[in-house]
Amino acid sequence: MFLNQVTLIGFTGGDVELQRTRTDIVYSVLSIATKASWKDKTTGEWTSRTEWHRCVAYGRLAEFVASISKGAHVQVQGELRSREYTPQSNGTESAAPRRVWEIRLDSVLKLDRTARRDESDHEEVPQ
Secondary structure, eight states: OOOOOOOEEEEEESSEEEEEOTTOEEOOOOOOOOEEEEOTTTTTTEEEEEEEEEEEHHHHHHHTTTTTTTTTTEEEEEEEEEEEEEOOOSSOOOOOOOEEEEEEEEEEEOOOOOOOGGOOOOOOOOO
């Protein structure tokens, strides 16, 4: 039995745009930041580290992902995949192939809470 399933909860790093491949397949790329914090044993100070994750959605899910704005709190699930590509070289030297790791999304859940209204925003209802 094999399992390749990634679940991340974090914040989006930028606005997402709907894109199309040369073969007219719709996709969106989403950057998600996750953070880990720990207390340093020697200094006693808190330290944190932010990781950025590249997530790709296709089809109808890509259309939903494109509606998510920068800074949104989300939970994503999908499969971890790698792919290799060769960047375009701008000189006579050919560029070396590069490998990127990305999460191919199966589901996206927005975790943002509805904004709380100030007391001044409330209207009193006459009785």
